[in-house]
Amino acid sequence: MNSSASTKERILSAAELLFARHGFEGASLRQLTAEAGVNLAAVNYHFGSKVRLVEEVFRRRLDTLNARRLAALAKVAGQPDTTLEDVLDAFIRPALELSGDNGGALFMRVLARAFAEHDDTLRQFLSDNYGHVMRQFTGEFARLLPQLSKEELYWRIDLVSGALTHAMSGFGLIRRRSDVSEAAHREQTIAHLIRFAAAGLSHP
Amino acid sequence: MNSSASTKERILSAAELLFARHGFEGASLRQLTAEAGVNLAAVNYHFGSKVRLVEEVFRRRLDTLNARRLAALAKVAGQPDTTLEDVLDAFIRPALELSGDNGGALFMRVLARAFAEHDDTLRQFLSDNYGHVMRQFTGEFARLLPQLSKEELYWRIDLVSGALTHAMSGFGLIRRRSDVSEAAHREQTIAHLIRFAAAGLSHP
DNA sequence: CAATCAAACAAACGATCGTTTGATCATATG
DNA sequence: CATATGATCAAACGATCGTTTGTTTGATTG
Numbered sequence: 138m139n140s141s142a143s144t145k146e147r148i149l150s151a152a153e154l155l156f157a158r159h160g161f162e163g164a165s166l167r168q169l170t171a172e173a174g175v176n177l178a179a180v181n182y183h184f185g186s187k188v189r190l191v192e193e194v195f196r197r198r199l200d201t202l203n204a205r206r207l208a209a210l211a212k213v214a215g216q217p218d219t220t221l222e223d224v225l226d227a228f229i230r231p232a233l234e235l236s237g238d239n240g241g242a243l244f245m246r247v248l249a250r251a252f253a254e255h256d257d258t259l260r261q262f263l264s265d266n267y268g269h270v271m272r273q274f275t276g277e278f279a280r281l282l283p284q285l286s287k288e289e290l291y292w293r294i295d296l297v298s299g300a301l302t303h304a305m306s307g308f309g310l311i312r313r314r315s316d317v318s319e320a321a322h323r324e325q326t327i328a329h330l331i332r333f334a335a336a337g338l339s340h341p
Numbered sequence: 342m343n344s345s346a347s348t349k350e351r352i353l354s355a356a357e358l359l360f361a362r363h364g365f366e367g368a369s370l371r372q373l374t375a376e377a378g379v380n381l382a383a384v385n386y387h388f389g390s391k392v393r394l395v396e397e398v399f400r401r402r403l404d405t406l407n408a409r410r411l412a413a414l415a416k417v418a419g420q421p422d423t424t425l426e427d428v429l430d431a432f433i434r435p436a437l438e439l440s441g442d443n444g445g446a447l448f449m450r451v452l453a454r455a456f457a458e459h460d461d462t463l464r465q466f467l468s469d470n471y472g473h474v475m476r477q478f479t480g481e482f483a484r485l486l487p488q489l490s491k492e493e494l495y496w497r498i499d500l501v502s503g504a505l506t507h508a509m510s511g512f513g514l515i516r517r518r519s520d521v522s523e524a525a526h527r528e529q530t531i532a533h534l535i536r537f538a539a540a541g542l543s544h545p
Numbered sequence: 546c547a548a549t550c551a552a553a554c555a556a557a558c559g560a561t562c563g564t565t566t567g568a569t570c571a572t573a574t575g
Numbered sequence: 576c577a578t579a580t581g582a583t584c585a586a587a588c589g590a591t592c593g594t595t596t597g598t599t600t601g602a603t604t605g
Contacts, residue, residue, distance in 0.1 A: 144552080144553085157459075158459075159366070160364055160366060160367070160458065161367075162363070162364060162366050162367035163364070163365075163366035163367070165591075165592065165593085166592080166593065166594090167591080167592080167593095175553080176552095176553055176554055176555085177554090177555090177593095177594095178553075178554075178555090178594085178595080178596090179552085179553070179554090180593090180594095181593080181594060181595080182551095182552075182553080183552095186593080186594080187593065187594090246459065249457045250457050250458065252457070252507075253453045253454050253456070253457035253458075253507070253510065254364065254454065254457075255361075255362075255450065255510075292533050292537075293537060295507070295508065295511075296504040296507070296508055296533075296534070296537050297504070298507070299503050299504040299505075299506065299507025299508060300500040300501070300503040300504040300507075300541075301503075302503065302507070303456075303457070303499070303500070303502070303503025303504075303506070303507070304499065304500055304503060306457065306459075307499075329496050329500075330500070332544060333496075333497060333500050333541045333544065336540050336541050336544035337504075337537045337540050337541045340536060340537065340540035348582080348583085369561075369562065369563085370562080370563065370564090371561080371562080371563095379583080380582095380583055380584055380585085381563095381564095381584090381585090382564085382565080382566090382583075382584075382585090383582085383583070383584095384563090384564095385563080385564060385565075386581095386582075386583080387582095390563080390564080391563065391564090546605105547604105547605090548603100548604080548605080549602105549603080549604075549605095550601105550602095550603085550604100551600105551601095551602095551603100552599105552600080552601085552602100553598105553599085553600070553601100554597105554598080554599070554600085555596105555597100555598090555599100556595105556596085556597095556598105557594105557595085557596075557597105558593105558594080558595070558596085559592105559593100559594095559595105560591105560592075560593090560594105561590105561591085561592065561593100562589105562590075562591065562592070563588105563589100563590090563591100564587105564588080564589095564590105565586105565587085565588070565589105566585105566586085566587080566588085567584105567585100567586095567587105568583105568584080568585090568586100569582105569583080569584070569585100570581105570582080570583075570584085571580100571581090571582080571583095572579105572580085572581085572582100573578100573579085573580080573581100574577100574578080574579075574580095575576105575577085575578080575579090
């Protein structure tokens with residue numbers, strides 16, 4: 138599969154697939170390199186070690202995902218007429234658009250796994266590299282929901298994150314009715330998620 | 342630890358701890374039996390294999406958890422004055438009460454992992470043995486939310502499940518202020534989850 | 546053409562995996 | 576007391592793990 142892509146890209150795509158299916162410890166380098174059609178030693182040659190391959194799988198997707206999220210947030214943050222739905226759209230839409238890319242839907246499953254695993258090493262890596270994104274969104278939520286205490290706001294953001302992560306990890310994997318275009322299906326999903334999240338966040 | 346308990350119980354508790362920390366494939370029988378203070382061969386002697394140990398970890402907790410959930414649901418299901426909050430309480434409270442039992446909080450993390458892993462074998466096992474519980478709750482939600490289409494209802498239940506699973510997997514692990522009793526903290530958490538879930542479900 | 550170097554390769558390293566074996570211990574039964 | 580039984584034990588099984596090694600390939604460069 139994808140025999141035209143470079144060895145590094147082939148490894149990253151195979152890693153995304155097998156990490157989604159079997160987890161980071163459950164997917165072996167032998168399965169992984171066989172799936173990618175490359176030599177076993179190629180992983181250590183190109184990435185140094187398995188844990189650095191894991192980090193690279195995250196970096197490849199999260200760099201663009203979070204850049205798009207921040208770009209979308211920048212267009213609405215601080216504006217007087219910005220709604221809660223606008224901010225949620227800036228957070229959700231880039232993630233579901235990622236599913237259009239090759240393997241992007243699989244990556245959301247990998248992300249959901251990491252979210253549920255509570256692995257300290259991985260959490261530290263994600264916090265160090267992408268914590269500022271969540272902080273910016275939290276700040277904007279705080280501006281739009283001044284009636285909520287800090288504790289209450291964190292509670293709700295945590296619950297919304299759980300719901301969205303779970304929903305996004307299932308997006309693109311369920312069988313879609315063939316008479317609905319992918320773009321239309323995505324818009325429907327985005328609308329569902331935004332309505333649900335906005336209801337949960339703004340509840341008095 | 343717990344050297345008074347039987348070997349089987351010691352193994353189950355250690356499995357719960359290490360499955361929560363490192364996942365099913367990530368936790369080895371050697372770590373596990375060392376943690377439990379029993380011989381390596383004891384797992385295969387008492388459980389037959391590792392996968393049957395995994396199933397037994399689920400069975401031990403889910404049998405009582407789902408029995409309590411169904412008992413709580415039976416008290417309110419079908420009644421004319423039952424509210425959405427009552428049904429959510431019947432679903433959430435038994436799970437958080439489980440955290441009072443030894444290791445119960447850890448089990449919720451194991452459950453969250455299984456939820457995120459999308460592992461077909463495990464999903465089949467859970468569906469076969471405990472699918473009827475979710476079906477009964479879904480039926481009662483449908484009765485209380487007649488304005489929602491079937492598709493819309495499934496969407497929201499899925500989102501609520503994601504939020505609750507995530508929240509419950511974190512419960513009991515965060516540092517609690519020492520001046521708040523565990524019972525009070527649990528009631529606060531239940532109130533948060535019910536309000537959030539009810540808002541998301543009943544949103545027009 | 547000869548030298549160079551990144552890339553790919555087969556093969557092996559020691560470590561660890563789940564599982565099985567056969568001996569040993571403790572307790573209960575005839 | 577002799578024996579049967581369930582539980583625990585150290586030790587080993589073959590398989591697989593992540594990683595390293597030394598060599599070969601193939602295109603680039605002087």
